[in-house]
Amino acid sequence: MQSVDVPVGLLGYGTVGAAVARLLAEQGDEIERATGHRLRIARALVRDPAKERSFEPEPGVLTTEPGDVLDDPSLRLVAEVMGGVEPAGSYVGALLASGRSVVTANKQLVARRGAELFATAASSGAQLRFEASVCAAIPVIKALREALVVTNVHRVLGIVNGTTNFILSAMDEGRSYDDALAEAQRLGYAEADPTDDVTGLDAAAKIAILATVAFGSRVPLDWVEATGIEAVRREHVEAARALDMRLKLLARATLAGERVDVRVGPALVDVHHPLATVEGPFNAVMLQGDAIREITLEGPGAGGVETASAVIADLVSIVGTTGTGFLQNDPVWRELERMPPGDLASPWYLRLRVDDRAGVLARLAHELAAEDVSVARLVQQPADGEALLHVVTHEAPAGRVEAALASIRGLPEWRGEASALPVVSERGVDGFR
Ligand code: NAP
């Protein structure tokens, strides 16, 4: 059988783009055997063609002129691996409007402009695929949209940012935050501006996408309550260890009735929980649903080649299958409401610094009891003449815990620290929170 030559355009030829080019060159025979198509990078848009590349393209492939990709009718398939919302969004919109299919690794673009771009794709008959935008090599979008389509997934819990997991793992081994971040940047895990990683914005975009796909309802990015790891210090990591837990940046989406809660933030994970052992740039996503009970997918969550494998899988799906891509059937989506953030129930870890004298514990217990927050564990640690209390509560709504902390901050015995992090300790569809 004669193989079909498929010229592919790239928007971007950096960490991911160069790895896409490398894999297509090295795995071309396998792709051809599987699909009957030979994919080759014909044009790639960059800012600076003189830059050194991890995989050198053929002469004449790199261009700084967007029209060389956007206006070339021979490029029916384009991968957007440049990042940023603009100009990437306009480029992707123009390609889709002209009927050309696009694969993107850009989670900010999908989370912020997905509704508009999928509508454009649906009306022109083009496909927009985005597996690489969430958890790099882990095929979680495909699993949710195809394999798990009738399982009524109601909870997604995951470590979805490789850079922050790499930093927290390194801090757990005694390394500094700054060193670990610099290494994550050098290894190509971090975003061009790592602020998105460390503030939780990257994970927020990913959990918005996962919730949208899992719950079949558009979950906008501004519904995600996001906190990053900038305030995490070695002592937080050590405190987690002392309680037989690990500190992780967790993304969580919960569907309760017709209401959705989506959040990202540091959390304490029991050492026996599957997410506690996810280390370095690895990601993991735990999906819970009626028919499946629980499925955990784990794998590389960042890195050039790891992400390129997902980009290429989407390219291959487009050339190797017929019909339009998924997520384009807008009319059948359901409307869900946002759950008020204070309603989400969880066990909590409280870190309280107070005077070390008789009666203080009773005052704290009173404030917690006033909000119906019940203590499960308490460890007291001396701290420069004061007391550092590590409290683990039974399950309580976030709003009540915050109200108790506000009262504690008003006590004369309070000495400057009163914070709460969610705790993930159990697993299983009924017991897991
Ligand atoms: P990168 O190394 O910074 O590469 C970006 C590429 O896009 C570069 O080739 C750059 O050109 C080009 N570019 C950026 N803005 C441009 C503009 N305005 N005009 C023309 N060219 C432009 O980034 P990356 O790590 O490959 O990430 C790319 C995308 O993949 C992002 O959306 C990111 O979130 C996503 N992603 C990355 C990873 C990862 O582990 N790195 C994993 C999953 C998803 P120059 O080379 O000339 O500067």
Ligand code: HSE
């Ligand atoms: N910067 C991202 C991360 C890349 O560290 O997870 C993968 O999306």
